[in-house]
Amino acid sequence: MTNKLKVGVIGLGSMGSTHLDIYSKINDVEVIAIADSIQSRLDGSSKAAGNISGQAEGGVFGLSVKKYLDGMDLINNPDIDIVDICVGTDLHFIFVEAALAKGKHVLVEKPLARTYEEAKKIVQLAQKSSSNIMSAMCLRYWPAWVWLKEAIESEEYGKCLSLNCKRQTSFPGGSFYSSHEQCGGALLDLHVHDTDFINYCFGLPVAVFSQGYKGPSSGIDHVVTNYIFDKKKFSPLVSSEGSWTMQDGYGFDMSYTANFENGTATYLLDEKETLKFFRSGSEPQTIDLKEGMGYEFEIRAFVDEILSGKASNLGLLKQAAETIAIIEAEKISIETCSVISVEA
Ligand SMILES: NC(=O)c1ccc[n+]([C@@H]2O[C@H](COP(=O)([O-])OP(=O)(O)OC[C@H]3O[C@@H](n4cnc5c(N)ncnc54)[C@H](O)[C@@H]3O)[C@@H](O)[C@H]2O)c1
Known part of the structure; x- marks a missing residue:
């Protein structure tokens, strides 16, 4: 018998495989069940790929676990402590609702839900539950982005005057990403990372102005957004661009430029990862980053939260929900070519 937290992972695509890899490196947990509606993913004869080096490295070979073709059957397994929804x-929404109803702790991949309505219901269910729950907004745990959040909050380099974030890749393909009804296009699926991080750092914008075009998901697959903050308070110049319409072979990159009163930070992850810091009168600096990806630190933080008996931070969950309200305002802004207030 072990006292390890017992995990069940639902969905063995690129993210389920990434999470399996991370669980295999954490001593305090053991994966005891997996579910996927595709038999070949369940038995390991087919495997999803990631778009960043280090993603989707886990596999199901060698795992002595219960296997289910329907994630709902996994949730009904009484031995499972954590349901990981990928x-x-x-x-x-339906899997979070079912898992919380069974008293499980829940880690749910980003975005929290397909719509703001569903995301709000998840927050309400979480408020009534004694389980821990986390929306897997991995940038909140990604070392270069943790550095940025701290720099903005501490004002160590003065106030943040402007922030521009960008992430671009070629189309991931597959049935889920080909349906904007399911994935929400790059606008929700990819760009949500930056919108959420901006919300996390600066709070809810009062309005957005976005432009974009449709792509292979038949939804908005390339977006550029300006986030408008309350002019009565300090209001930084914040923008972000997200796209999965790059030509095949482009790979993936994510980047930011943050300009502070007393310094400029530029970050780029493509084949390698670099964070540089510039200050007038000083030599340019390369900031040392903790090694590892946000997924790893996020899952460790969730496991530690459960083990220490701490309640989840529902403020952060609510913020992940409100991020979807911002994305929905961005979609209307693109459709109407106008500035749209964010209602959350
Ligand atoms: N955090 C990140 O950086 C990141 C990166 C990629 C994807 N994601 C998110 O992770 C989620 C999954 O993305 P993915 O790329 O792994 O997708 P995917 O389509 O490759 O994998 C999803 C898997 O779920 C399985 N599935 C569907 N219905 C099921 C059911 N009822 N029971 C059991 N299994 C079922 C599918 O067969 C598929 O294998 C999405 O919400 C996506 O936005 C997050």
Whole structure:
């Protein structure tokens, strides 16, 4: 018998495989069940790929676990403590609802839900539950982005005057990403990372102005947004661009430029990862980053939260929900070519 937390992972695509890899490196947990509606993913004869080096490295070979073709059957397994939901976004709400109803702790991949309405219901269910729950907004745990959040909050380099974030890749393909009804297009699926991080750092914008175009998901697959903050308070110049319409072979990159009163930070992850810091009168600096990806630190933080008996931070969950309200305002802004207030 072990006292390890027992995990069940639902959905063995690129993210389920990434999470399996991370669990295999954490002593305090053991994966005891997996679920996927595709038999070949369940038995390991087919495997999803990631778009960043280090992603999707886990596999199901060698795992002595219960296997289910339907994630709902996994949730009904009484031995499971943590249900890790890595199915497509349109299914997040029903699986979170079912897992919380069974008293499980829940880690749910980003975005929290397909719509703001569903995301709000998840927050309400979490408020009534004694389980821990986390929306896997991995940038909140990604070392270069943790550095940025701290720099903005501490004002160590003065106030942040401007922030521009960008992430671009070629189309991931597959049935989930080909349906904007399921994935929400790059606007929700990819760009949500930056919108959420901006919300996390600066709070809810009062309005957005976005432009974009449709792509292979038939939804908005390339977006550029300006986030408008309350002019009565200090109001930084914040923008972000997200796209999965790059030509095949482009790979993946994510970057930011943050300009502070007393310093400029530039970050780029492509084949390698670099964070540089510039200050007038000083030599340019390369900031040392803790090694590892946000997924790893996020899952460790969730496991530690459960083990220490701490309640989840529902403020952070609510913020992940409100991020979807911002994304929905961005979609209307693109459709109407106008500035749209964010209602959350
Ligand atoms: N944090 C990140 O950086 C990041 C990166 C990629 C994807 N994601 C998110 O992770 C989620 C999954 O993305 P993915 O790329 O792994 O998708 P995917 O389509 O490759 O994998 C999803 C898997 O869920 C399975 N599935 C569907 N219905 C099921 C059911 N009822 N029971 C059991 N299994 C079922 C599918 O067969 C599929 O294998 C999405 O919400 C996506 O937005 C997050």
